[in-house]
Each structure stands twice: as C-alpha cells, then as structure tokens.
Amino acid sequence: MFSFLNPMFLWAAAAAMVPLVLHLMQRRRTVRLQFSTVRFLKMAQKRSSNRIRMENFILWLIRTALMLLLAAAFAMPMLRTSAFGGFLRRAQRDVAIIIDASYSMGYSLGRDTVWDRALDCAAAIIEGLDDGDQVCLFAAYDNVKPVVEQLNGDRFFVSSQVRTLALGKTTSRLCPAVLAAYSSLTQEPRRREREIHIITDGQALAWDGFGSSDTNRPPAPAATNDAGAASATNATGDLEMWQPGKIDKRTVFFVTTLGAPAPENVTPIDAEIQPPLLLADTSPQLRVKLSHTGPNMNTTVKVFIDEKEVGSRAAVLGESGDDLTFAIPPHPPGVHIGKIQTLPDNLAFDNDFHFLLRVREALPTLCVGEPDDAFYVLKALNAGLSADSTMRVKLIGVPELGKEDLLSYACVFLCNGLPLPTQAEALQLEQYVKNGGLLVIFPGDRAGMGDYQIMTSLPGYPSALVEIPPSLRRKMLRWEKPQHPILRTLKLGPGGAPVITVSRRLDWDSFQPGAETLIMMGEREPFMVSRDFGRGRVIMLAVPGDRSWSSFPLSPFFLPLLHQIVQFGAGIMGSQIYMPTTRSLPLSECLPTAQASSLLQDPDRKNVPVRSSIVEGKTVLRADDLLTPGIYWISKTSGGSDMEPAFDLNVERSESNLAPIKREDIPKRIGLDRVNVASDKEELMRIIKDFRVGQTLGEVFLWIAFILSIVEVFYANLKARAAPSLVDRLGVEASGKVTAGKAEGGEEAAA
Numbered sequence: 001m002f003s004f005l006n007p008m009f010l011w012a013a014a015a016a017m018v019p020l021v022l023h024l025m026q027r028r029r030t031v032r033l034q035f036s037t038v039r040f041l042k043m044a045q046k047r048s049s050n051r052i053r054m055e056n057f058i059l060w061l062i063r064t065a066l067m068l069l070l071a072a073a074f075a076m077p078m079l080r081t082s083a084f085g086g087f088l089r090r091a092q093r094d095v096a097i098i099i100d101a102s103y104s105m106g107y108s109l110g111r112d113t114v115w116d117r118a119l120d121c122a123a124a125i126i127e128g129l130d131d132g133d134q135v136c137l138f139a140a141y142d143n144v145k146p147v148v149e150q151l152n153g154d155r156f157f158v159s160s161q162v163r164t165l166a167l168g169k170t171t172s173r174l175c176p177a178v179l180a181a182y183s184s185l186t187q188e189p190r191r192r193e194r195e196i197h198i199i200t201d202g203q204a205l206a207w208d209g210f211g212s213s214d215t216n217r218p219p220a221p222a223a224t225n226d227a228g229a230a231s232a233t234n235a236t237g238d239l240e241m242w243q244p245g246k247i248d249k250r251t252v253f254f255v256t257t258l259g260a261p262a263p264e265n266v267t268p269i270d271a272e273i274q275p276p277l278l279l280a281d282t283s284p285q286l287r288v289k290l291s292h293t294g295p296n297m298n299t300t301v302k303v304f305i306d307e308k309e310v311g312s313r314a315a316v317l318g319e320s321g322d323d324l325t326f327a328i329p330p331h332p333p334g335v336h337i338g339k340i341q342t343l344p345d346n347l348a349f350d351n352d353f354h355f356l357l358r359v360r361e362a363l364p365t366l367c368v369g370e371p372d373d374a375f376y377v378l379k380a381l382n383a384g385l386s387a388d389s390t391m392r393v394k395l396i397g398v399p400e401l402g403k404e405d406l407l408s409y410a411c412v413f414l415c416n417g418l419p420l421p422t423q424a425e426a427l428q429l430e431q432y433v434k435n436g437g438l439l440v441i442f443p444g445d446r447a448g449m450g451d452y453q454i455m456t457s458l459p460g461y462p463s464a465l466v467e468i469p470p471s472l473r474r475k476m477l478r479w480e481k482p483q484h485p486i487l488r489t490l491k492l493g494p495g496g497a498p499v500i501t502v503s504r505r506l507d508w509d510s511f512q513p514g515a516e517t518l519i520m521m522g523e524r525e526p527f528m529v530s531r532d533f534g535r536g537r538v539i540m541l542a543v544p545g546d547r548s549w550s551s552f553p554l555s556p557f558f559l560p561l562l563h564q565i566v567q568f569g570a571g572i573m574g575s576q577i578y579m580p581t582t583r584s585l586p587l588s589e590c591l592p593t594a595q596a597s598s599l600l601q602d603p604d605r606k607n608v609p610v611r612s613s614i615v616e617g618k619t620v621l622r623a624d625d626l627l628t629p630g631i632y633w634i635s636k637t638s639g640g641s642d643m644e645p646a647f648d649l650n651v652e653r654s655e656s657n658l659a660p661i662k663r664e665d666i667p668k669r670i671g672l673d674r675v676n677v678a679s680d681k682e683e684l685m686r687i688i689k690d691f692r693v694g695q696t697l698g699e700v701f702l703w704i705a706f707i708l709s710i711v712e713v714f715y716a717n718l719k720a721r722a723a724p725s726l727v728d729r730l731g732v733e734a735s736g737k738v739t740a741g742k743a744e745g746g747e748e749a750a751a
Contacts, residue, residue: 018067062712066705073701092132093193094151096181097122099165100200101139102172104655107201107259108346114201115167117258121199121681126159128688136184137161140177140206142170143583149184169349169581169627171655174198175209175242182247194251201259204661205654210242210669244671252691253675255666256684260346263660264294266317268301268340268353269653271578273328276571278359279390283330288340288353290315290322293658304339305331305357333361335645337631338577350656354630354648355577362392363570364408368401369415373444376553377413377545380562391566401425406432407592411569415545416444419451426454427618433457434534435592436576438569441538442545443506457538459531460511465504473501475521477557484518484530485571486564490557498557504549505542534589535576539565581629581649587621591646594621594634601643603630627651 099122105115126135134151135158138144147161178196185194200206270289278284288301296318303311303326311326340353365381367374374395381393396404398417402425406412412432418441420426433439439457452461477498479487505525511517514531521527521542530539543550552558579590587594587610594600600608600623611622626632626649634646667675676691678684 059712059716062708062715066708066712069701069705069708073698073705075698077698077701093129093134093195094185095125095129095133095135095195095197096138096185097125097135097162097197098138098140098174098177098181098199099162100172100174100198100203100206101141101145101165101168102201102203102206102655103167103169103349103651104203104259104347104658105201106167106347106349107263107265107658108348109260114258114260117681118199118201119162119165121256121258121684122162122197123159124681124685125197125688126155126162128685129155136181138177138181138184139165139168140172140174141168142172144177144180146180146184149180150187151184169629169651171652172200172206173209174200174206179242182251185251186248192250194248196251196253198253198255200255200257201658202257202660203259203655203657204659205657207661207666207669210671242671247672249674251672251674253670253672254678254684254687255670255675256678256681257660257663257666258680259658259660261660261679262294263346263658264292264297265345265347265350265656265658266290266292266297266299266342267347267350267653267656268342269656271340271353271355273355273357273577277363277567278331278357279363280333280359280361281330282359284328284357286311286326286328286338286340288324288326290317290324290342291653291656292317292322293656299343302341303328304341306336328357331357331359333359335359337645337648347656347658350651350653352629353578353650356631356645356648357577360410360570362390363410363566364392364394365411365413365566366404366406366409367393367395367413367415368398368417369395369413369442369444370397371395373416373442373544373546374413375546376558377415377442377562380553380559381566391563398425402428405593406437407435409437411438411440411566413545414439414441416442416446418444418447420454423454430455430457430533431588431592431618433536433538435589436535438536438565439538440565441540442543443541443549444544445548457531457533458512459515459529459538459540460508462506463509464507466507468503468505473503475500475502475525475527477527478520478522480517480520486561486568487518490560490564498555500550500552500555502543502550502552507542537569578648578650581627581651583625583627585623585626587623588619591634594646596621599635599643600646601633602626602628603632604628605633608632 099118101115105113105118107114109117122137129135132153133155134153135148135155136146136151137148137158138146147165148158152158178198181196185196267290268288269291272287274285274287275282286303288303290299290301292299296316298314298316300312300314301324302309305328310328313324313326315322315324336357336359338355338357340355342351344351367377367381371378378393378395381391394409399421401417401420402422406428412429414429420429429439441458443462449462449464452458477500479490479497481487502521505521505527508526508529511529512531515529516531517526517529518539519526519528525542527542528539530537543552545553547553579585587600594610596610596612596619598610598621600610602608608623608626611624613620613622629649629651631648632646633643635642635644661669663677663679666677667673676687678687
C-alpha cells in the first residue's frame with residue numbers, strides 16, 4: 001500500500017503535459033525546391049512524416065515519464081514493509097514494552113543517565129501508537145514487575161505509569177520479563193500485529209537467560225499428530241523457559257541498547273577481615289577485591305572506619321591484580337561501621353562497599369553442667385584468673401539453660417549435660433548453632449544412647465558405649481585434618497603425637513552428611529568429630545571433659561585445644577562482615593536478639609516493616625525488600641531510643657560488570673529472524689517508522705529519473721544523427737528525373 005509523505009509535490013505531475021505540448025507545437029521544416037512536378041516529393045514526404053511522428057512519440061513517452069518520476073520522488077512515496085492487515089485500513093497492533101530497571105541503568109552519559117533515556121524511549125514508543133493499538137508495560141528487576149500487565153488502549157495512562165517507575169537497586173534478567181510480556185500479548189487469540197520492545201543498556205549479563213548464540217535458533221517444525229495441542233501451546237504463550245520455536249511468527253522484536261558503547265567502571269566486590277576474631281588489641285588486615293570494566297586504568301581505594309579514613313592505596317587495575325590489602329588499626333570493643341570507597345565514576349551506585357567490625361573485649365564462654373563435670377574445662381579456660389584474660393567463662397547448671405541468652409557467647413560447652421530437661425532446651429541449642437554458634441559436647445555417664453536422639457544437629461548418633469580392656473587403653477591421638485583452623489596452629493611437643501589412657505569411649509556406626517572426623521584415636525576410632533549446622537558448628541568428643549573415662553584432661557594438648565576451639569567459635573560468629581541485599585531476610589537467624597517489638601530502620605533511617613509468625617511454637621521474624629545498601633539499625637524497643645548497628649548489606653556486584661553484548665549477537669540470543677536492534681531513540685523511531693509506515697521510494701525514483709534522462713539524451717541525439725533529411729532522401733538524375741531514393745524497407749521508389 002502506497003502513501004506519500006509530501007503529497008503537495010504531486011501537483012508537479014502536471015509538468016508531464018509540457019513534453020506533450022512541446023511535441024504538438026513542434027513544426028516540421030520543409031525544404032523548398034523548384035521542380036517541374038511535386039508528385040514524387042509528396043510521396044517521400046508522407047513516408048518521412050510517419051517515421052518522425054513515431055520517433056517523437058517515443059521521446060514524448062520518455063520525457064513524460066521523467067517528469068512524473070521527479071514529481072513522485074519529491075512527494076516521497078512510502079511502501080509498507082509489514083503485513084498489510086487490511087486493504088482499506090492500517091493494521092492494529094498489540095505492543096509490550098520491557099524496561100531494564102537494574103542499577104547499571106544509572107550509568108551517567110553526561111547530562112542524563114541511561115535510565116532517563118530509557119523512560120524517554122518508552123514514552124516515545126507509546127506516543128507513536130494509533131487509535132486501536134494496545135500496550136502493556138513490564139519492568140525487569142531481579143524479578144518481573146508487571147506495571148501494566150493487561151493490554152490497555154489508554155496511551156495516556158500507560159505513559160503516566162512509565163514516569164512512576166524508579167531505578168532499581170538489583171540486577172535484572174530480561175528473559176523472564178520477555179516471557180511475561182509474551183504471555184500478556186497472547187492472552188486473547190486475535191490476528192493483530194505484535195511487537196515486543198526491550199529497552200536496556202546493552203549489558204551482556206542481562207541476556208544470560210536466553211540460549212547460546214549458536215544453538216538458540218528456532219527448531220524445524222516436527223511432525224505431530226496432535227496439531228490442536230501444539231497450536232494451543234503457541235496461542236497461550238505460557239512458557240517457563242525461552243523457546244524461540246514457540247514464539248508466534250507475527251511477533252516482532254525491537255531491542256534498544258542505550259548504554260555507552262565502551263563503558264568504564266570500578267567497584268569493590270568483596271572484603272575479608274583476617275583474623276576473623278577481633279579483640280581490642282588486634283590489628284587486623286582488610287583484603288579488598290576489586291573489579292573493573294574497560295581498559296587498564298588507575299584508581300584509588302580508601303577505607304573508612306566510623307567515618308574516619310584509616311587507609312588509602314592506589315592501584316593499576318588489570319596489570320598487578322585487583323586485590324588490595326589494608327592494615328586496620330586496633331579499635332575499642334564494640335561494633336564499628338566500615339566503608340570501602342573508590343573514585344567517583346559514571347556509575348556512582350556501586351562505588352561504596354559497607355561492612356561491620358565487631359570487636360570483642362573478651363571471649364565469653366558458657367559451660368553447662370555440674371561443677372565436678374566441668375572442673376577441668378573451667379581450669380583450662382582460665383576461669384577466675386586475671387581480669388585481663390581473653391576468656392570469660394560462666395558455669396550454669398542444665399536446668400538454668402533455658403534462661404540463658406546463648407547468643408552472647410562465643411562457645412557453649414555441654415559437659416555431661418545430657419539428657420536435657422525438655423525439648424525446648426534442645427531447640428534452644430540448635431537455634432544457637434544455626435545462628436553461628438559453636439556447641440561442644442562432652443559425653444558422660446548420665447546419658448543413654450537414646451538421649452542423643454533429641455538433637456538433630458549432632459555429627460552422628462552414638463551407637464554404643466565401649467569398654468576398653470586394660471591392655472588396649474593407651475591410645476595415640478592423630479590429627480585427621482591437620483589443616484583445620486582448630487588444629488593448624490597446634491604444635492606437637494618433643495614427644496610427638498599425644499598419648500592418652502582411655503577406659504571408655506563412645507562409638508558411632510555412621511555419621512550425618514557433612515560430618516568430618518578431626519582427630520582419630522588409634523587407627524580407626526573417631527575421637528573428635530565436627531559438623532556444620534546452619535551458620536555454626538557442632539563438635540562432639542568420644543570422652544568426657546573429666547577424668548572418669550580417660551586421662552585426656554591431663555594431657556598437655558587439652559588446654560591449647562580448648563583455647564583453639566573457643567577462638568574458632570568466636571571467629572565463626574564474627575567472620576561475616578556483610579550480607580547481600582535480599583528480598584526477604586529471616587531476622588531470627590541473622591539477628592537473633594531481635595524481638596517482635598524491635599524497630600528496624602534502613603540506611604536512610606526509614607522504618608522497615610517486620611513480620612512475625614509462629615513456626616513450631618516459636619516466633620519467627622522476617623523483613624522484606626531489604627534492597628538499599630548500607631547499615632541497618634535496630635532497637636530492642638519500639639521507641640527507637642536505643643538504636644544500634646544491626647547488619648550491613650551490599651548489592652550483588654555481578655551487575656557492576658558492564659561488559660556490553662555485541663549488537664549482532666542480540667538476534668542470535670533471541671533466536672528469531674524478526675529482531676531489530678537500535679542504539680538510540682532516534683534510530684529506533686526510524687526503524688519503527690520503516691516497519692509500521694513503510695520505506696520511502698523517493699531515492700529510488702530519483703535514480704530511475706536520472707537513468708531515464710540519460711537514455712533520453714542519448715536516444716534523441718542518436719535519432720537526430722541517424723535520420724536523413726528530406727533533401728538527402730531525394731535524388732535527381734542527369735536527365736532531370738527526380739527519384740525518391742530507397743524506401744525504409746529496402747525497396748527502391750522510382751519517380
């Protein structure tokens with residue numbers, strides 16, 4: 001179907017009458033000669049006149065076509081390139097718009113950001129729709145947000161919804177958003193043109209949900225007997241994963257990549273404190289891992305503790321590595337707020353990396369059991385000695401366990417503490433371990449094999465209490481995992497491996513998944529086994545902490561081993577200096593001191609709703625949509641007068657990798673042929689115009705007119721030279737007889 005962008009120039013087609021008028025006004029020139037008779041002249045004149053008229057008619061056609069082509073070229077005719085949809089009206093369309101809302105869209109391009117251009121681009125697409133067109137709108141965060149889920153013909157409403165979108169603080173995945181958009185387009189089976197617009201910054205990461213570039217082509221249609229079922233599947237468009245073969249052929253993709261063609265970015269992606277256990281006199285080291293996009297570059301990284309700069313280092317990224325180490329000065333006991341900062345760049349959102357330093361004054365340790373059972377443990381941990389000791393040991397009885405706040409302790413020793421009074425104490429201990437605590441279990445005479453079954457966190461359930469004959473009681477201890485943090489720094493004395501006397505021991509037939517034996521007794525007898533449980537760990541020994549079964553408490557390795565266990569437990573609780581932002585955070589696990597009445601605030605000091613629910617008789621607290629990076633604050637009361645740092649969150653740094661996808665790879669990733677890619681709004685509008693309105697033929701018509709003008713000039717000159725004049729066609733013999741020469745057909749005309 002043709003249309004014209006400048007129809008006023010069609011009036012110039014009237015110039016096609018000029019060649020006709022000129023040809024009609026052209027007069028034949030006659031050569032006058034004095035002859036006795038004109039009979040032969042009239043005969044020759046008739047033949048020549050017929051030929052001239054035929055030649056002039058061809059020239060008139062060429063010149064008329066030339067004038068018409070020039071007029072049409074300036075009128076800019078358009079030819080639709082999409083399906084016509086109807087001969088008397090323009091085809092209507094259903095349009096889905098997907099906007100990448102990841103934080104990388106905040107990349108600055110000078111006066112504005114990629115996000116600003118994305119919103120302008122979406123608004124331009126909506127404004128370009130006509131009456132009868134319908135549109136839906138989706139935002140691609142780390143999940144899909146249906147802004148306008150159902151197709152809507154109110155363009156002003158949808159355009160207003162575009163302006164309400166906020167830039168996200170997460171990564172984005174385009175594939176789930178495209179599947180959701182396609183599902184909305186195919187809710188109602190109707191014959192309308194379908195368009196899916198993807199507006200992104202061109203980051204390669206967002207396209208990971210689509211298939212590989214070589215294998216993601218539409219499969220050849222397979223023969224099937226259930227044609228109705230296949231068509232129903234295509235009609236609904238309810239796809240759980242990207243399958244190009246199930247995308248309707250009427251669907252056309254428009255992808256606009258608005259990001260910088262060669263983005264540059266530097267960001268901290270990880271931080272680690274060594275040693276993980278920080279005491280007041282500890283000067284730790286902070287290891288910072290950096291990531292960058294773009295060519296090798298120079299940068300400067302600064303470290304702040306409690307808003308005070310404590311370190312600054314320059315680095316050349318891409319040459320000497322992306323890891324930096326900072327020496328952190330000692331800090332007083334408490335929670336200290338840390339921040340790693342890189343130089344300002346075009347993506348400011350990921351320049352800061354937050355962390356918390358928890359410095360302990362001492363290592364609080366809890367012993368649960370009777371004084372006789374815990375006597376050697378207390379002595380080994382220096383209980384009751386000098387005030388400057390790093391150990392703070394407290395002894396309680398088993399009945400008092402339920403009243404104790406276990407989360408304030410670096411390690412809990414259960415010395416012949418089984419059986420527990422109720423199931424509640426078992427759940428209390430397991431919750432403590434899940435939250436990052438270390439539980440050490442010394443067996444005893446009071447517990448039977450069935451009493452261990454109450455705890456699901458054990459490395460294994462003992463199967464028997466083995467009596468050892470006197471001749472076999474000398475046992476050598478062997479480090480099964482010498483590189484484990486508990487054993488790595490334990491030095492063997494002059495006598496080599498320790499030897500103890502054992503009269504009784506626990507025996508295990510099997511262990512739980514994930515359990516490992518740290519120390520063996522003899523050749524194949526486990527002495528100390530360990531198992532990770534939640535964020536913490538459970539350690540279980542085969543002998544008690546007193547002398548009732550063995551001489552282990554008198555061994556020179558007993559005291560350093562217990563010290564290493566306590567320090568290891570304190571390191572577990574203090575090793576996590578940050579967490580990633582999340583949609584849902586169980587406060588009961590990461591912040592066990594939180595209560596239902598606690599007030600939680602985000603880094604902007606806005607209150608965060610906390611949900612509470614009862615699970616297995618216990619109150620579980622949960623906070624949702626913790627997406628703002630920084631330090632979160634909590635108070636034990638609803639008034640908020642005792643706010644203190646609770647935890648810190650950092651965004652997932654994979655989104656900071658701004659490596660762009662190649663333009664030619666986008667159609668390969670999508671796996672379809674009808675994919676149009678633009679790099680800015682203007683190019684997108686041209687592509688849409690060519691698709692919806694058509695392609696102009698003005699330039700084509702000008703080239704045809706140019707060729708015709710050349711043909712006209714050559715043809716006119718050729719005929720002007722080749723055609724003889726009337727005088728040349730007539731001849732006069734010596735006798736005075738006039739002859740007409742040769743006729744056109746090769747015949748001789750005699751006078």
